[in-house]
Amino acid sequence: MSGPQTSRRRSVDDRPLRTTDTGAAMSKQGKSSKLVNTVYNAAYRVGFSPWDLGPPMPELVDLIEGEQALAPGRALDLGCGAGTKSVYLAQHGWKVTGADVSTEAIKQARRKAEDSGVTVDFVVCDLLSDLDGILAGPYDFLLDFGCAHSFRDAAKAVYARNIAAVAAPGATLYLYAFTKGPLSVRQSEIDTDFAPYWNLVSAVPGSKRGIPDAGPTWYRLTRKD
Numbered sequence: 001m002s003g004p005q006t007s008r009r010r011s012v013d014d015r016p017l018r019t020t021d022t023g024a025a026m027s028k029q030g031k032s033s034k035l036v037n038t039v040y041n042a043a044y045r046v047g048f049s050p051w052d053l054g055p056p057m058p059e060l061v062d063l064i065e066g067e068q069a070l071a072p073g074r075a076l077d078l079g080c081g082a083g084t085k086s087v088y089l090a091q092h093g094w095k096v097t098g099a100d101v102s103t104e105a106i107k108q109a110r111r112k113a114e115d116s117g118v119t120v121d122f123v124v125c126d127l128l129s130d131l132d133g134i135l136a137g138p139y140d141f142l143l144d145f146g147c148a149h150s151f152r153d154a155a156k157a158v159y160a161r162n163i164a165a166v167a168a169p170g171a172t173l174y175l176y177a178f179t180k181g182p183l184s185v186r187q188s189e190i191d192t193d194f195a196p197y198w199n200l201v202s203a204v205p206g207s208k209r210g211i212p213d214a215g216p217t218w219y220r221l222t223r224k225d
Contacts (some may be wrong), residue, residue, distance in 0.1 A: 096120045
């Protein structure tokens with residue numbers, strides 16, 4: 001790597017987080033969120049983030065680039081990780097905010113956006129906390145790639161409410177989740193936890209399957225007026 005590139009990356013890494021990223025946001029996080037932050041920070045530091053690997057899945061590409069693609073507007077990448085999908089959306093005309101609880105993930109995401117030549121507003125925050133004043137909605141499109149299925153029990157209802165609060169009326173939520181096992185979002189949870197704020201449009205099995213098959217599903221929802 002050349003000297004100028006190294007210098008530019010260091011400036012991105014050292015850039016101060018917004019005030020909502022540190023003290024104010026972290027004071028709102030419960031102990032569980034601080035633990036999650038620690039675990040994810042460690043995973044990103046050692047390069048173990050399989051959920052961030054590979055290009056965007058065909059279903060997302062079709063929604064963004066297909067014949068009936070969404071019109072670009074303001075997008076929120078929920079649990080954005082190292083920013084792969086945030087960068088993809090920005091490259092296709094969206095004004096993007098990426099949110100994640102991991103400070104290390106956000107640092108990597110900022111480097112990725114810088115290297116890709118796009119502008120993305122990356123924010124460290126706990127999506128189970130009050131997002132007022134932290135995420136500057138309203139957003140027209142919310143992408144959740146494996147974020148909701150990391151929450152347990154009642155936390156999913158809190159999450160559904162919190163993200164609805166920063167979504168524009170009629171906004172699209174595109175949620176990818178497993179439907180089997182401990183990390184999952186079953187349709188029964190969509191029908192209960194998400195229903196007060198979101199209308200279910202479709203639930204389509206994911207085209208990419210693993211072994212064992214965790215039942216990956218794309219849920220498409222719209223924000224109730």
